[in-house]
Amino acid sequence: MESHEQQFLILNEPMIVGAMISIVVGALSLFIGITYFKKWGYLWREWITTVDHKKIGVMYILVALVMLFRGGVDALLMRGQTAMPENGLLDAQHYNEIFTTHGVIMILFMAMPFIIGLMNVVTPLQIGARDVAFPRLNSVSFWLFAVGTGLFNISFIIGGSPDAGWSAYFPLASLEFSPTVGNNYYAISLQIAGLGTLATGINFLVTILKMRAPGMTLMKMPMFTWSILITNVIIVFAFPVLTVALALMTMDRQFGTKFFAMQDGGMDMLWANLFWVWGHPEVYIVILPAFGIYSEIISTFARKNLYGYKSMVISMVAISLLSFVVWAHHFYTMGHGVMVNSVFSITTMLIAVPTGVKIFNWLLTLHKGKISFTTPMLYSLAFIPIFTIGGVTGVMLAMASADYQYHNTMFLVAHFHYVLIPGTVFAVIAGFHFWFPKVFGFRLNEKLGKLAFWFITISFNVAFFPLFILGLNGMTRRMYTYSESTGYGPLNMLSFLGAVGLGIGFIILVYNLYWSIRYSPRDETGDPWDARSLEWATHGPVPFYNFARIPQVNDLDAFWYAKKHNKPLWSGPIEKIHMPNNSGMPFLMSGAFFGAGFCLVFSWWIPTIIFTILIFVFMALRSFEQDHGYYVSVEEVERIERELGGEK
Amino acid sequence: MKKKWLLLSAIFTIATVLAGCENPLMVLDPKGPNAKTLSDTIIMSIIVMCGILFVVYVLYAYMLIKYRASRMGEDYEPPHEHGSTKLEIIWTVIPIIIVVFLSVITVQSTSKVESKPVGYENEEPLVIYAASSNWKWHFSYPEEGIETVNYVNLPVDRPVEFRLYSYGPITSFWIPQLAGQKYAMSAHVTKIHMAADVPGSYMGRNSNFNGQGYAQMEFEAQAMTQADYDEWVNDVKTTAPKLTDADYDKLLETDFVGRKSYSSTHLEFNPPPEGQHHGTPNEGTPNTEEDGDKTAPSSEPHTHPNHTE
Numbered sequence: 007m008e009s010h011e012q013q014f015l016i017l018n019e020p021m022i023v024g025a026m027i028s029i030v031v032g033a034l035s036l037f038i039g040i041t042y043f044k045k046w047g048y049l050w051r052e053w054i055t056t057v058d059h060k061k062i063g064v065m066y067i068l069v070a071l072v073m074l075f076r077g078g079v080d081a082l083l084m085r086g087q088t089a090m091p092e093n094g095l096l097d098a099q100h101y102n103e104i105f106t107t108h109g110v111i112m113i114l115f116m117a118m119p120f121i122i123g124l125m126n127v128v129t130p131l132q133i134g135a136r137d138v139a140f141p142r143l144n145s146v147s148f149w150l151f152a153v154g155t156g157l158f159n160i161s162f163i164i165g166g167s168p169d170a171g172w173s174a175y176f177p178l179a180s181l182e183f184s185p186t187v188g189n190n191y192y193a194i195s196l197q198i199a200g201l202g203t204l205a206t207g208i209n210f211l212v213t214i215l216k217m218r219a220p221g222m223t224l225m226k227m228p229m230f231t232w233s234i235l236i237t238n239v240i241i242v243f244a245f246p247v248l249t250v251a252l253a254l255m256t257m258d259r260q261f262g263t264k265f266f267a268m269q270d271g272g273m274d275m276l277w278a279n280l281f282w283v284w285g286h287p288e289v290y291i292v293i294l295p296a297f298g299i300y301s302e303i304i305s306t307f308a309r310k311n312l313y314g315y316k317s318m319v320i321s322m323v324a325i326s327l328l329s330f331v332v333w334a335h336h337f338y339t340m341g342h343g344v345m346v347n348s349v350f351s352i353t354t355m356l357i358a359v360p361t362g363v364k365i366f367n368w369l370l371t372l373h374k375g376k377i378s379f380t381t382p383m384l385y386s387l388a389f390i391p392i393f394t395i396g397g398v399t400g401v402m403l404a405m406a407s408a409d410y411q412y413h414n415t416m417f418l419v420a421h422f423h424y425v426l427i428p429g430t431v432f433a434v435i436a437g438f439h440f441w442f443p444k445v446f447g448f449r450l451n452e453k454l455g456k457l458a459f460w461f462i463t464i465s466f467n468v469a470f471f472p473l474f475i476l477g478l479n480g481m482t483r484r485m486y487t488y489s490e491s492t493g494y495g496p497l498n499m500l501s502f503l504g505a506v507g508l509g510i511g512f513i514i515l516v517y518n519l520y521w522s523i524r525y526s527p528r529d530e531t532g533d534p535w536d537a538r539s540l541e542w543a544t545h546g547p548v549p550f551y552n553f554a555r556i557p558q559v560n561d562l563d564a565f566w567y568a569k570k571h572n573k574p575l576w577s578g579p580i581e582k583i584h585m586p587n588n589s590g591m592p593f594l595m596s597g598a599f600f601g602a603g604f605c606l607v608f609s610w611w612i613p614t615i616i617f618t619i620l621i622f623v624f625m626a627l628r629s630f631e632q633d634h635g636y637y638v639s640v641e642e643v644e645r646i647e648r649e650l651g652g653e654k
Numbered sequence: 655m656k657k658k659w660l661l662l663s664a665i666f667t668i669a670t671v672l673a674g675c676e677n678p679l680m681v682l683d684p685k686g687p688n689a690k691t692l693s694d695t696i697i698m699s700i701i702v703m704c705g706i707l708f709v710v711y712v713l714y715a716y717m718l719i720k721y722r723a724s725r726m727g728e729d730y731e732p733p734h735e736h737g738s739t740k741l742e743i744i745w746t747v748i749p750i751i752i753v754v755f756l757s758v759i760t761v762q763s764t765s766k767v768e769s770k771p772v773g774y775e776n777e778e779p780l781v782i783y784a785a786s787s788n789w790k791w792h793f794s795y796p797e798e799g800i801e802t803v804n805y806v807n808l809p810v811d812r813p814v815e816f817r818l819y820s821y822g823p824i825t826s827f828w829i830p831q832l833a834g835q836k837y838a839m840s841a842h843v844t845k846i847h848m849a850a851d852v853p854g855s856y857m858g859r860n861s862n863f864n865g866q867g868y869a870q871m872e873f874e875a876q877a878m879t880q881a882d883y884d885e886w887v888n889d890v891k892t893t894a895p896k897l898t899d900a901d902y903d904k905l906l907e908t909d910f911v912g913r914k915s916y917s918s919t920h921l922e923f924n925p926p927p928e929g930q931h932h933g934t935p936n937e938g939t940p941n942t943e944e945d946g947d948k949t950a951p952s953s954e955p956h957t958h959p960n961h962t963e
Contacts, residue, residue, distance in 0.1 A: 098866045171863050177840065178823035178864055268840040274824060275839065308721070314737035339826055340837050341844035344765045351760045355753045359746060365710060366745040367737075372717035374733055376726045387718065394710050398703035405756060407763035408695045410834020411681045414826055414861040478696075480680035480830045484863040 016163055019100060026163045055588040057141035058550055059126045060445060062148045066123030067438065069155060071516075073116040076159065078512060080108035082505055085469070089502035091490040101486035102169040103162065103188070109172025114196060115155045117292040117426070120434040122151075122206055125234050125295060128441055129210060131541035131548065132231045134219025134557045139212040141586040142628075147202040147209065149596030154199025157603050161191040165607065168192040171484065173285070174255070176266035176277040181259050190607040193255045198599050200248050207241030210234060219540065221559035225319070228539040228562075229305075229312055232319055233298025236326045237291050243330070244287035251280035260609055275340060282333035290329040292426070294322055296433030297364060300386045303440055304368050306537045307383035308375030311563055314367040321360030328357045338406045339413050347406035354404035361397055365390060380535070381455030385436035388463045389428045396424030399474070414484075417477025423470045435462075435515070443534045447547040448526045454518035458511050465507025472497035472504075530651055538566035543575055545650040551583045551638060554647050580647075583638040595624035680830045680857070685877070686850045687771040688833040695763045702752065767834060771849040774813040779847070782806065782814060783919075783926055786838050786860060787821035787906045789867030794919035800890045801897055803905070803914035805874045809883040810853050816846040819926050821906055826862035829875045835861055843928040850877035867909055890915045899923045 016022050040046055053061060083104055087096045096104065130138055138144050161167045168188035170179040179189045214235045218227070227235075255277070257263040264272035305312045312318065334342070334350040368390060377383070399421040403412050412418055443449045481494050488494050532546035543565045544553050557575035561567045568575045602617035682697065684690040766772065770779060783794040784806070793806040808814050818827050818838035828835035833848035850856075860871040878886065897916035902924060905911065 098869065102863075102866065102868075170865075175824055175862075183823055183865060268822075273841065275841075278824075308732065310732040311734055311736075313735055314742060317737065317742050337837070339835050340839075344761070344768050347764055348757075348761045351764075352753070352757045355756055355760075359749045359753060362749045363742070363746060366713075366741070369710075369713050369717055370735075370738075370741070372721055374735070375717075375721045376723045376730055376732050377718065377721050378723040390714055391711060394707060398706055401753075401756065402696070402699045402703060405695065405699060405760040405763075407692055407760055407767055407834065408699060410767065410836070411689075411692050411696065411830060413835055414828075414863075475679065478679040478681045480857060482828075482859065482861040485869040487869050 054593050055590045057145050057586050059130050059138050063123045063126030066119040070116050070120035073111050077108050077111040080104045085502040085505040089499045091495045098486045103167040106168045117430045121295045124437045129234050132228045132539050134540050135217040136552050138209050140209050143205050143209050145592040147206040149592045150202030151199045153596045153600040154195045158195035176274040177268050187607050193252045194603045197252045198603050204245045207238045210238045219557050219559050226562045229301035230298035233294045236322050237294045240287045240291050240326050244284045248284040282336045286333045287329045292430045296430050299433045299437040303382045303386045304371050307378050308372050310375040313370040321363045324360040338409045351406045358401050382436040382440040384459045385432040389432050392428035414482050415477035416473040416481045419483050420470050420473035444546045448528045450518050450522045458514035461511030465504045469501050469504025472501045538563040549646050554580050554643050580643050586635045685852045686832045688767045688848050691763050691766050770813050774849050779813040779815040783817045785819050786825040789871040791873045794921050798887045801916040801919040805913045807876045809880045810850045810877045813849045818844045823864035825860040825864050828861045829858040831856045853877050891917050
């Protein structure tokens with residue numbers, strides 16, 4: 007639309023120009039490096055076209071780590087700006103863009119892909135499968151997610167970032183009040199990434215329901231697999247709501263409809279409802295897998311089976327159901343009366359019950375255990391007390407009347423960071439350390455890992471605990487500055503110091519990755535932690551076909567009992583293995599999505615239409631394609647098994 | 655582990671000391687009955703939550719100290735434990751009891767703060783319309799026939815009913831020491847009940863992000879004795895200019911203004927979105943003849959919205 011007062015390249019902000027230059031230099035050196043070492047072919051064959059769930063998982067996690075860096079820099083800038091009253095590091099516009107992108111990136115482009123990455127790497131292995139149900143679709147999922155991420159991230163150099171908050175409430179996010187293309191980017195990049203996530207949801211649902219090893223009934227599944235199953239059910243139910251909401255947003259902003267407008271029958275409150283009908287289940291999409299990860303790790307390092315397995319499953323199912331009936335607690339203050347607020351208060355507080363059951367089950371798993379404090383275990387143990395603070399403050403926020411005083415304040419900000427960081431972030435870091443040797447064949451250094459852990463855990467509390475107090479003292483969120491007379495200065499400074507500590511912790515974590523790749527001793531057993539579930543039964547690194555012979559499962563913790571009772575998981579001879587072919591099509595089709603999305607952001611209709619047609623061409627090609635995969639011969643499997651140090 | 659607890663308790667202490675040596679925290683320092691209800695609810699819930707934290711932390715510390723591998727001996731092999739129905743029932747039922755207790759408190763306190771403040775049930779409330787526009791608050795006193803911008807004065811010991819709406823993005827009207835917050839939206843009017851017990855100047859602000867000028871969108875709420883209040887009203891009535899339609903349009907379009915006072919309100923020529931649409935925003939076709947005017951606040955032209963070069 008003509009009325010956009012936009013700049014194409016953002017050149018008036020030195021920080022953004024600096025970032026732009028470093029991105030260009032980084033991309034250029036990457037390009038030159040790959041060309042110099044002649045790695046383009048390798049990259050294309052082994053990664054870009056891959057349908058291997060493990061490699062796709064690794065790519066998801068790689069993107070998540072990059073986004074953790076981006077979102078982390080946003081966070082440091084925000085905390086830096088508010089560290090002192092009347093600070094001039096950022097202006098209002100820049101600050102508004104940064105807290106918006108911080109929220110979107112951390113939830114959708116960091117937490118989600120990290121979770122989905124671990125889910126990709128681990129789930130098929132845990133259920134004794136060779137890949138997911140639809141490997142090609144899995145690759146489509148990843149590449150759609152990747153181009154969505156890319157599209158969202160270029161917004162800050164081309165056209166301007168969204169600046170209406172990660173919840174993008176109307177009418178603020180409407181064309182009238184947000185005339186730049188920022189919120190077009192928001193709607194379209196989330197739409198594309200969301201399509202990928204929806205496909206992942208269906209893919210893993212089918213994988214877990216149909217591809218479990220013989221003998222693995224639902225109630226013999228590892229807890230992580232259970233959490234993934236439930237998570238994907240939530241994805242399948244929640245993401246279509248986001249898809250519709252974002253489509254309506256695009257219509258409103260670019261095609262002149264008035265779904266969320268203030269006049270002509272539109273309703274701004276409808277957006278808030280749709281957003282949180284998706285948004286609250288989304289919280290559980292990133293937290294339930296974390297519960298699964300902790301269950302695996304706590305049980306492994308307490309050397310004990312998970313306490314109350316059945317009640318763990320039931321409570322996760324209960325949480326998933328409740329997650330769909332609590333959304334209005336995000337806007338008690340909208341004035342919908344005592345009755346509605348009371349109902350949503352009660353449903354929200356009820357979530358504490360199954361969550362409490364899980365906490366007590368973990369504690370009882372530790373009871374009579376033999377606890378060893380490895381890095382993944384440290385994160386899992388730190389999770390319990392910190393997350394409980396997040397949980398109880400959640401119950402406080404659930405009380406509608408009291409929420410009239412917490413809503414939109416730093417108290418709320420503190421609460422959800424106390425839930426999401428020990429919940430999701432600690433879990434994915436723990437899972438990262440835990441399953442790293444499975445994928446790469448060696449462990450991350452424990453000493454560096456523990457150092458990073460202490461930095462992260464302590465700094466986290468320094469960064470976020472003060473916010474509870476600031477909130478109770480009337481400091482609202484999203485304020486880019488405040489006056490000295492408010493007295494908010496000292497605690498904000500403390501919080502900033504904590505944020506710096508968190509940053510240092512993450513740097514140590516990344517340095518550990520580098521150090522361990524160079525120096526860490528290689529592990530030959532495939533089971534470095536003496537763990538319990540099937541993924542540890544095969545080699546590490548895992549051969550591309552996962553298992554030479556499909557295991558036969560008789561118990562929960564099948565691998566543990568196989569080790570203990572010296573009872574092999576396999577019988578019979580090795581047979582030829584059927585595997586899916588690689589394909590470049592998902593990558594190319596996602597490229598078309600990127601083109602269509604980018605042009606749509608700027609309302610360049612003709613190229614948008616051309617790219618959209620291209621997307622359909624790729625879909626049509628796929629429909630007529632004959633691809634039955636290929637077989638790995640028995641000799642080949644035996645050769646690989648020998649090379650990996652003996653048949654498994 | 656010990657290190658962590660030391661540090662954690664150090665943080666807690668520092669935080670409490672920092673908070674304690676200045677004024678008490680705003681939300682926990684109420685100056686009116688509705689804010690008092692909320693403050694009591696919050697303090698009560700904090701106590702309950704500390705109890706829960708205590709139980710979890712004791713169990714947690716016990717498990718970590720007692721069952722660490724270094725204390726368990728080389729040959730110790732943990733037993734297989736299935737679970738215990740008795741324990742499961744205990745830690746399901748007790749939380750349910752706590753939730754029931756908190757639910758009762760919530761419903762009670764919510765209905766309490768959503769109606770006239772306790773002790774003022776029989777008094778006629780002073781009605782003040784509070785409308786937000788980028789990035790100001792307009793306060794209209796229909797009873798007195800005066801209007802202010804970015805400050806609001808109210809008499810103590812009298813119930814006050816704020817009626818909220820917005821020209822544009824959703825805002826949230828909040829005077830923490832007098833009452834909890836509520837959204838102001840363009841399509842219908844929402845209400846906040848409050849009363850001030852003590853004269854004084856209280857911080858009020860928009861707490862819902864609404865664009866560039868959000869951080870500055872504060873106002874002063876001054877509670878004064880009835881005599882002082884009457885005097886102020888008189889003063890405004892005699893000295894302040896009248897607010898005309900054109901003035902008001904200009905005011906709406908200006909991003910920031912300081913304090914202003916007028917001896918008439920905008921309610922007559924630019925009425926709030928209540929009446930027919932009250933409670934059912936934008937239902938049906940709002941632009942029929944008889945209420946075309948009433949949607950006026952939302953159809954105000956915003957030629958220069960929040961984006962500046």
